[in-house]
Amino acid sequence: xxxxxxxxxxxxxxxxxxxxxxxxxxxxxxxxxxxxxxxxxxxxxxxxxxxxxxxxxxxxxxxxxxxxxxxxxxxxxxxxxxxxxxxxxxxxxxxxxxxxxxxxxxxxxxxxxxxxxxxxxxxxxxxxxxxxxxxxxxxxxxxxxxxxxxxxxxxxxxxxxxxxxxxxxxxxxxxxxxxxxxxxxxxxxxxxxxxxxxxxxxxxxxxxxxxxxxxxxxxxxxxxxxxxxxxxxxxxxxxxxxxxxxxxxxxxxxxxxxxxxxxxxxxxxxxxxxxxxxxxxxxxxxxxxxxxxxxxxxxxxxxxxxxxxxxxxxxxxxxxxxxxxxxxxxxxxxxxxxxxxxxxxxxxxxxxxxxxxxxxxxxxxxxxxxxxxxxxxxxxxxxxxxxxxxxxxxxxxxxxxxxxxxxxxxxxxxxxxxxxxxx
Amino acid sequence: xxxxxxxxxxxxxxxxxxxxxxxxxxxxxxxxxxxxxxxxxxxxxxxxxxxxxxxxxxxxxxxxxxxxxxxxxxxxxxxxxxxxxxxxxxxxxxxxxxxxxxxxxxxxxxxxxxxxxxxxxxxxxxxxxxxxxxxxxxxxxxxxxxxxxxxxxxxxxxxxxxxxxxxxxxxxxxxxxxxxxxxxxxxxxxxxxxxxxxxxxxxxxxxxxxxxxxxxxxxxxxxxxxxxxxxxxxxxxxxxxxxxxxxxxxxxxxxxxxxxxxxxxxxxxxxxxxxxxxxxxxxxxxxxxxxxxxxxxxxxxxxxxxxxxxxxxxxxxxxxxxxxxxxxxxxxxxxxxxxxxxxxxxxxxxxxxxxxxxxxxxxxxxxxxxxxxxxxxxxxxxxxxxxxxxxxxxxxxxxxxxxxxxxxxxxxxxxxxxxxxxxxxxxxxxxxxxxxxxx
Numbered sequence: 029x030x031x032x033x034x035x036x037x038x039x040x041x042x043x044x045x046x047x048x049x050x051x052x053x054x055x056x057x058x059x060x061x062x063x064x065x066x067x068x069x070x071x072x073x074x075x076x077x078x079x080x081x082x083x084x085x086x087x088x089x090x091x092x093x094x095x096x097x098x099x100x101x102x103x104x105x106x107x108x109x110x111x112x113x114x115x116x117x118x119x120x121x122x123x124x125x126x127x128x129x130x131x132x133x134x135x136x137x138x139x140x141x142x143x144x145x146x147x148x149x150x151x152x153x154x155x156x157x158x159x160x161x162x163x164x165x166x167x168x169x170x171x172x173x174x175x176x177x178x179x180x181x182x183x184x185x186x187x188x189x190x191x192x193x194x195x196x197x198x199x200x201x202x203x204x205x206x207x208x209x210x211x212x213x214x215x216x217x218x219x220x221x222x223x224x225x226x227x228x229x230x231x232x233x234x235x236x237x238x239x240x241x242x243x244x245x246x247x248x249x250x251x252x253x254x255x256x257x258x259x260x261x262x263x264x265x266x267x268x269x270x271x272x273x274x275x276x277x278x279x280x281x282x283x284x285x286x287x288x289x290x291x292x293x294x295x296x297x298x299x300x301x302x303x304x305x306x307x308x309x310x311x312x313x314x315x316x317x318x319x320x321x322x323x324x325x326x327x328x329x330x331x332x333x334x335x336x337x338x339x340x341x342x343x344x345x346x347x348x349x350x351x352x353x354x355x356x357x358x359x360x361x362x363x364x365x366x367x368x369x370x371x372x373x374x375x376x377x378x379x380x381x382x383x384x385x386x387x388x389x390x391x392x393x394x395x396x397x398x399x400x401x402x403x404x405x406x407x408x409x410x411x412x413x414x415x416x417x418x419x420x421x422x423x424x425x426x427x428x429x430x431x432x433x434x435x436x437x438x439x440x441x442x443x444x445x446x447x448x449x450x451x
Numbered sequence: 452x453x454x455x456x457x458x459x460x461x462x463x464x465x466x467x468x469x470x471x472x473x474x475x476x477x478x479x480x481x482x483x484x485x486x487x488x489x490x491x492x493x494x495x496x497x498x499x500x501x502x503x504x505x506x507x508x509x510x511x512x513x514x515x516x517x518x519x520x521x522x523x524x525x526x527x528x529x530x531x532x533x534x535x536x537x538x539x540x541x542x543x544x545x546x547x548x549x550x551x552x553x554x555x556x557x558x559x560x561x562x563x564x565x566x567x568x569x570x571x572x573x574x575x576x577x578x579x580x581x582x583x584x585x586x587x588x589x590x591x592x593x594x595x596x597x598x599x600x601x602x603x604x605x606x607x608x609x610x611x612x613x614x615x616x617x618x619x620x621x622x623x624x625x626x627x628x629x630x631x632x633x634x635x636x637x638x639x640x641x642x643x644x645x646x647x648x649x650x651x652x653x654x655x656x657x658x659x660x661x662x663x664x665x666x667x668x669x670x671x672x673x674x675x676x677x678x679x680x681x682x683x684x685x686x687x688x689x690x691x692x693x694x695x696x697x698x699x700x701x702x703x704x705x706x707x708x709x710x711x712x713x714x715x716x717x718x719x720x721x722x723x724x725x726x727x728x729x730x731x732x733x734x735x736x737x738x739x740x741x742x743x744x745x746x747x748x749x750x751x752x753x754x755x756x757x758x759x760x761x762x763x764x765x766x767x768x769x770x771x772x773x774x775x776x777x778x779x780x781x782x783x784x785x786x787x788x789x790x791x792x793x794x795x796x797x798x799x800x801x802x803x804x805x806x807x808x809x810x811x812x813x814x815x816x817x818x819x820x821x822x823x824x825x826x827x828x829x830x831x832x833x834x835x836x837x838x839x840x841x842x843x844x845x846x847x848x849x850x851x852x853x854x855x856x857x858x859x860x861x862x863x864x865x866x867x868x869x870x871x872x873x874x875x876x877x878x879x880x881x882x883x884x885x886x887x888x889x890x
Contacts, residue, residue, distance in 0.1 A: 061484030063826040116751035119819025138826035171766035174717045175784055178614055280715055282608035317527040327594065332602030353605065383528060387535030390558050397486040399830065
């Protein structure tokens, strides 16, 4: 078993990286003084993985949209009861979620860590579904999908992704549609499971109050060696251009909601993730609360509730989104696009750059104060092919020139869209 | 409320609370494991239908800038320079009180790259924002007032955006009509229309003079530096503060209220409001909390396991107990056709518990759930803030560790007694327009 201590001098902390003989990588971050521990068992498999094969398969298989999320729901069941019942005996609070590119099973606990980690490793490596149990879930998930259909905040974001992307599956709702999930059956679920829930395609991260030896012991006891696997994901080439510039949906809302997106070039998985950090800083520099743009929009009464900037990166996508509520979203869009053009022409002032660097550093430092944030960030970095501490180092060592380069490449008005939800 | 004998004698209440001016209290709790400090000023006043709206706009105007730094952009630049310290304004409601909060979170001194004293800098900034506002001749800045008034109006009307929250609020409205706890924390559109720079400044003055002020310090730094700054500043103000008393629960009276409303939604919502009666000690409230957790507050609760999972009647189904108002709510998302069945199933779970038809194992699991949640409180600055403010508001001094001890002593009979104090008051359904709720 390979063990390595990863240390960061800047914040004076360290964690343990273990390559378990089963094929699973474990990243363990004990934190002094904390009462709770937070564990996440994740597979690099999300809603966008709808066409794939392994080295053993002859052909690619295409599966219905929403199947990764469906599988997540079904994993909690086993032949003798469900995982929640087992966790109830240890007092751990358990949950799971599916995103575009990963599925994570997690728990938080304060006692009986050893028992809880064993449950986690056990139920995620032990699938059990039958025709009946799969059919029963259809009603529950259809309800969940309907709930999101009524949620204007969710709709406005997905309508933007649908507007920005022509081919990439990131434009499809994570839960799929009522129609697509109707095609899901036990065989398809097993096919997905056997491909993506291979320990070599997974990672276990734990942060907080726990003894790493307990994790190693539980892994030794529960995990069986997984054969190495090569997964090939079929991805359609995504054009640089957006699918449509503007999209409006009508739902009962008080003030129109908007999402403005800049579709950025795909630079490959790891680089997309690094660019995401830079692009977050750029969003702050151009649209944040310290900017002239923000002041102008606020004083015009266009963004009374503020605007939120976020950047999203994955294996073959990178985009930045600005959202909020406004009585005139189109005017907000126009002024934001104009501000990016101005920034490209005028460059970034030294003092502005230093200020944003300082505040971004403070924000990332904040992440290292919470077990759940560390566990989540560790997963994201690992799947992106990066070390956790690279995040804070990237910010601390960033230069104005690097940001300028990203600004010019990632924020093109012609590759942007707006999505609006209004009454 | 009488404070019962809680926990072992050696168990100390860790919050240090000191009166630093007339009706102004400074409380602190520190732990070296944190990297940040959170300092907040909470202005607490009785919910007042006439004044609630003017008061609700105040924190947001204050957040725009102080006398010394009236420009919002300059203020935010200062925050960025303080390593992205965040300054938040908010309005909350606890029982029958409205709470206006301004708070700042910043990294601790030891992470400041140029040796800044972050605790002092953050405290000074917060003090300026709360106590030295941009008011001239009894008026707030005209432009800021107008913008924040518009935003308040939008906030009030956006209640409808999230159907889940909307249905919850509607049920409580119907249930608590004419009670102070039903007054909306952001106030009312018709009053927000009338906000002026004068009326907002007047509301501010009254808040500063009459509110009970609770200043909270949570984190890893030295609270004394912050305390002394506040002490000095509040000494300059003449105050005539209110004092907080416990809110009295009205018992359930007459027929159960039933209301169905239609809207353009795909999924229906069923919300049920209950009155919890006879909660005259902390021990009883604690047992109630455990009982309601077992009923619908956890992933192994009866509402989740039976109504949601086994019967597949709801997409979500949970219960929540607010000890400040003595109200329990049950929230669920349902297909219109299942609404009636879901309602009956929910009540059946409650009756089952009232009969004592549950196992010791069920109870033990619920206690474990609370233990985990309570232990987690001490790992988060935000969770500690809510916990200790709730203690202050309830007039009790119970730490999460003491509550764990209390929970561990709850017996099956305590739970049976607790659920028998619960009385259905109101049933509210929000249903899609084209369908009918099932019979």
